Amino acid sequence: MAALQTTAISISQTNHLLEPNWAEITAITNETSDVSTYWLKFVDPSMQAGYSFKPGQFNMIYVPGFGESAISISSDSEDRDKIGHTIRFVGNVTRAISRLKIGDIVGLRGPFGSPWPVQEMEGKDIFIACGGIGLPPLRPVIYHIMHHREKYGKVTLLYGARTSGDLMYPTEYDEWRKADIDAQITVDRGDANWSGRVGVVPMWFYQFRLDARNTAVLTCGPEIMIRFVIYEALARRIPLENIFVSLERNMKCGQGSCGHCQLGPYFVCKDGPVFRFDALQPYFNVEEF
């Protein structure tokens, strides 16, 4: 048979579709009532040694019997020892994850997707506007800036959550501030114990002096919040190509093959999740698209 050639194309590649690599849960950090960070490490040490990701990328975490879920990586990309995933329990797979303990094994595929443009942003001021579970995919950016602080101009983080109890990583804000990152926190609903801001992320923009020509805006959070952040950024004359958005869609493969995560011509898993806004703009206000 080998001698016989048909017109069909031949591409050499041997991996199996969706085959997971195994990773152990080495620690669990409870963040809020329905969010925890799972610290994973590949069971195979050579796998761990060979693994690296860029800020903004995600992994597919697999719980046998329940399925896979796309989870952004929330840890330091320069820490090659462990991989952090901050997970909200809001679906079958993530609820199954919530029942796992330290020492349990999950499947891990990745990293997938486009990263935040941390290299391209060097020399610029950075304005990060995010909300709720939108901070975890941006935390690696914060760590990256902390490691290379001199490469960036003024760095502002505007982060909002529903209540003070819903804030992610509250114990780290002071470290970030020490690294000259202006971390400004706001909640939608305040109480007497909360001495910070009460209001919503997009509307605090007016408080900050932005050099429109030299500021990169990074945003992630609920799509409704992202929309209003972008309206504000555009009102402040930030050019479209300096606005970066991380989006969420249903994902099954991570390789732009299964079709689920399509947004217009894009496969969010492959062409995203981080998009430059000018690429998204034509589809941005189309409802249910």
Next chain:
Amino acid sequence: MANNRRPEIGSTIAIQKPVFNIILRRLQENGYQIIGPRVKNETLVYGSIENMDELPYGYITEQKAGAFRLIQADHKHYFDAIPGAQSWKQFLFPPCVDLFTLRKNGNGWEISNSKLDSPSYAFIGVRACELAAIQIQDNIFMRPDFADPTYRERRQRVFIVSVNCLAPAGTCFCASMGNGPRVKDGYDLNLTELDDVFLLTVGSELARSLLDGIEYEDASAFMLTTAERSIERAAQQMGRTLDTNDLPELVLKNLDSPHWKEIGERCLSCGNCTQVCPTCFCWDAVDQMSLDGKTTSRTRVWDSCFNPGYSYLAGGNTRPTISSRYRQWLSHKLGTWKEQYGTLGCVGCGRCITWCPAEIDLTEEIAALRKETR
């Protein structure tokens, strides 16, 4: 007329129809499983065949929106019945593929990957629209940066006998899409059925070797002219037309059109169109766990953008309405597909029209959208 020559690649020969059985037998001897159209339960399916007698000899099909019927033709041909709901997709991109099985082993899991091997298929009677669809799926599943192992494994061993389509049905519009009824490329053998002979154009070295020593003659000028005329006539007989002018732009400029809502009121979101479409490629992966929780198997299955759960995201669906799902399907097929893969995602086979229980016809919907924007 006995002939010991081997026809050259690109040449067209004529064989007596029964000689085709010899080619089928040689394919079998080479390990191929022959797949061809067969009549089953009053419709046409693709399945294993042993010889030509199992082909839908003498049949043509009558197709219109929401209707398919096999009827006996006045003339007797093997390859004049336009296919039913099934397409070759089911062999290269099977509706259900086992990926792997996991067995609980202490804290972790032991994996056994399912074997990728599949029969070597010989597809008999692949029409121009279907060949175009296979080429579109090649673009999807065998990208330079990611090749789907199950598809690649099957695809690279397929032997294709294509046919020039001479009796298009009422829902056909491959001529509008620019890929039929004449087969262009990508075949091992291309067949044109005349009343008394099969013309075969040789497309590969393997095909050439299969023809070694069989009885054939070079196609005469008369035969070639007859074939040409038949193909030209077929092109004029398309039951539908689709104006592809400015097509991605037309659809993408009208994503907010009220027309989608109107279609959404007729569409049942049953997903038939995506299942019968030879280019639709969306898939899902599902786990099945044993009751004792000790083993689980992961399976890849066809999915459809019409399934409500297709766009499920943390507590809700991105596309909760039927109109948004229809818009996704059509704006992908005739819009964003072009940016993704360089071609439109529709080959003009008409299956989605024939098999839509609500008789929704994408050629009509595009025409309506075009009219609205004028």
Next chain:
Amino acid sequence: MGTPDEISMELQKISWFRELEPKHLKKIAAISHLRKVRADEVLFREGDSEDNLYIVVEGRIALNIFVPHRGKVRIYTAEPLDVFGWSSVTPSVRQRTAGATAVIDSLVIGINAEKLRQACDEDHDLGYVVMRRLANIVASRLLVTRLQLLDMFANPESQNGK
């Protein structure tokens, strides 16, 4: 507290006051006062008469509504450059619809609302600038309220009633 010159200087830090003609700025400075409030000090309570329009110079002022069984609900914080108590300048003056408390030590400018209304009535050029600015503030406050109402950070499953 504060001389008209000091107040005028503070006012000019706020971009929209820079649009005013000098005579208008002078007029507003004349009816304004600076007020220091310590952390937890109440600036006004719900039900008080609407005497002043306030601008935050430094610090943070919380707007609260008392809800039985829930206590004081903090609906908004006014930050530096922000205006609050704006309904005091609208035609139908009610009593305060929310209380204002300093979250941290703060400095605010209070503008006598009645006199500001009068000044705007008498000089429509001034009135136009002031009212246009107020409209902007109201629009932004309305947007905040809408986004808060949408509860955009809520767990989507609990929002869908699952």
